[in-house]
Amino acid sequence: MSPLKNMSEEKGIALITGAGKRIGHHLALSLSHEGWAIGAHYNQSENGVLELSEEIKRRGGRVITLKADLKNEAEVISLISKCEKELGLPSLLINCASVFHKDELQTMEGQVFDEQMAINLKAPLLLSQAFAKAHNDVSVASSKGQANIINITDQRVHQLNPTFFSYTLTKVGLSTATTTMAQALAPNIRVNAIAPGPVLQSIHQTEDEFNNECEGTLLGHGTTPEEIFETVKFILNTKSLTGETITLDGGQHLKWSS
Helix, strand or coil: CCCCCCHHHCCEEEEECCCCCHHHHHHHHHHHHCCEEEEEEECCCHHHHHHHHHHHHHCCCCEEEEECCCCCHHHHHHHHHHHHHHCCCCCEEEECCCCCCCCCCCCCCHHHHHHHHHHHHHHHHHHHHHHHHHHHCCCCCCCCCCEEEEEECCHHHCCCCCCCHHHHHHHHHHHHHHHHHHHHHCCCEEEEEEEECCCCCCCCCCHHHHHHHHHCCCCCCCCCHHHHHHHHHHHHHCCCCCCCEEEECCCHHHCCCC
């Protein structure tokens, strides 16, 4: 892809949490290839986000890296203002960063519960609040629905079970917030979610276990980072869409036992 010639060719500014690795890294790179300037949040994945930044700059795009511990409320809230100061006001917020600890009700520990709630649920809500406030502070009369929040949830919100207990609660909460934020922030900001099934092998799986999970879906496969990116583009291009969750899981959440 040819490099951008100037800032006027940019489609907008996207702030993406968890951009240093996995899905967030792919979305940041793919959006930059489409002409977006990128605010790349990271915490511990410094090497990944620096690699991302170098690649985007090599192609002529604009990018800044934003370090923040999503358990720290002040650091979370400051991300929007830092992005606006260094790059410009983002018109797209993708809440992608997440932690994925395995527990059940019987084994749930308060510290693990609090960490997942802070990173997976509270941080996206605080970021969305700050994002909305920043857009309310500028003229939006001619740009209704042009600002977007996309939350990355999980197919588990449709297929509840008692494993990954506290993680599931955070994603169900974020799924519900997708609907209620869409109601609260209309017409100026659209809010939608993507709920993936198996995409990349998790830290709790062997390669065989991941392959078995994919093969066990209705379609016999999961989704890919590329499909998630294409769905982000679909959401951005579909101006009438808000408050919805698009599930990409090969039909995993539709499985049933007779």
